[in-house]
Amino acid sequence: MSDHASDFVLQAISFDTLEGWKDDDPSGLFEVMRRCRRQISDVKAYRTGSLGLSSEDLLPLLHAAEDFTPSSPSAARAFFERHCRPFLIRRKDGNPGFVTAFYEPDIEVSERPDKVFRFPFYRRPDDLIDLDDANRPAELDNSYAFGRLHDGHIAAYPDRRAIDQGFLEGRGLEIAWAKSKVDVFFVHVQGAARLRYSDGRIGRITYAAKAGHPFSAVGKLLIDRGEIARADISMQTIRAWLARNPEHVDEVLWHNRSYIFFREAMVADPEAGPIAAAKVPLLAGRSLAVDRMIHTFGFPFFIRSESLTHLDDGRPFRRLMLALDTGSAIVGPARGDIFTGSGDMAGERAGTVRNDADFAILIPRGAAGRFA
Structure with a gap:
């Protein structure tokens, strides 16, 4: 127990x-x-x-x-x-x-990045390992179920900010690219998505692992700052606030250090x-x-x-x-x-x-x- x-x-x-x-x-x-x-x-x-x-x-x-x-x-x-x-x-x-x-979003994506589709969904990196009581470093809280194994040393995996700033670039982990960083963030919150490609193909991604950091609700952050009233908080009001304040998007999203990695899933039955x-x-x-x-x-x-x-x-x-x-x-x-x-x-x-x-x-x- x-x-x-x-x-x-x-x-x-x-x-x-x-x-x-x-x-x-x-x-x-x-x-x-x-x-x-x-x-x-x-x-x-x-x-x-x-x-x-x-x-x-x-x-x-x-x-x-x-x-x-x-x-x-x-x-x-x-x-x-x-x-x-x-x-x-x-x-x-x-x-x-x-x-x-929660729900499964439908997201328009591209299999290649360009000036419009710039924000990736990543697969699980090979240096991300599962943690338990036997291998979790003493400096990490017991809530950490994942960490990074690098040169024989286990530590916390880089967080949302570090990954957004390019930590995983060049490793071939991208599944697809979306138009909006905010859309990607909310797919992380939901844990799954249907991907719609320009040629009509439909793909599906679902949770594979996470970086390990605790989830921090951006809605609570906006309530605490007086930006949105507690009674009005919802996914819709958070999205609307982010759309009105693009200069604060990174700061607010990086408040949630948790980062989700995905795997591709079969779409045997789209329904x-x-x-x-x-x-x-x-x-x-x-x-x-x-x-x-x-x-x-x-x-x-x-x-x-x-x-x-x-x-x-x-x-x-x-x-x-x-x-x-x-x-x-x-x-x-x-x-x-x-x-x-x-x-x-x-x-x-x-x-x-x-x-x-x-x-x-x-x-x-x-x-x-x-x-x-």
Whole structure:
């Protein structure tokens, strides 16, 4: 168990007291669950978070879902009621959970740089190594999962500013070039993108690794400076401020020292979501990024936010979701990032999500006894 375990408790509840449960239709999750089962059984189990729930704990639920096709929303809910017990995640500080949202941008790119397309997406460099307790230098915080191995010495990898100023130039790591440094930055925040080339080809990039530095929110920086009111902060208002203040773009973006490297991903089905950390395609509206230091991929979470209404046509957000991704800014036991889909409309939906929310994790009955 990590130190996170002391920050929250799990409170056993019933499905009858799970507000909004009886109105949800989780039928779309079963195909994703089958993909998770194949990933765990045929490729690699997911890393166990500090909560202590493992892929082995999850497999009985996934095996049961393998041959189950719900005939109705109520049949889908009944499946989870048979196989799981819900637990409310209560933070010990008394604060509610919190959700934001992310999406897969569509970005116009070129496979060669020119005067218009000047800002690259980089592959993972060969001098970037994974860090753990065995090889992490004492001067680096435990949060550093990556570092640079150079001449036999391990140190922090150069940050966003150093890379923007040319640290990786000439190494052949560029996947493609975009028109806008701001567009590249927000793809880093989202962790994936669809790339549209001038000849009509569509590519896809997804997260491969990061430089290792902590994520620092540029929105918080602009709030603290009095540039944008806290109540107005969103991806849209941040982009608008940067467009009005081009002379400050570098300074603001470099505040976030974290830097993301990508890998090219197949586009077998352009309608499917990107393949993220759980190695299965994300399902719009049903996929959740969580703190992987605490939670284990593949587990179902019921998220309820009374104030989040624009994703469900004015109704409060109350949905069963699967934990399939993670992110540098997603920290804490009741912190989630909702995947809204791909393209500009998905970005509009995602950009304004900043809402308090209740988190309930559904634990397969075979493991639930450890937490009751």
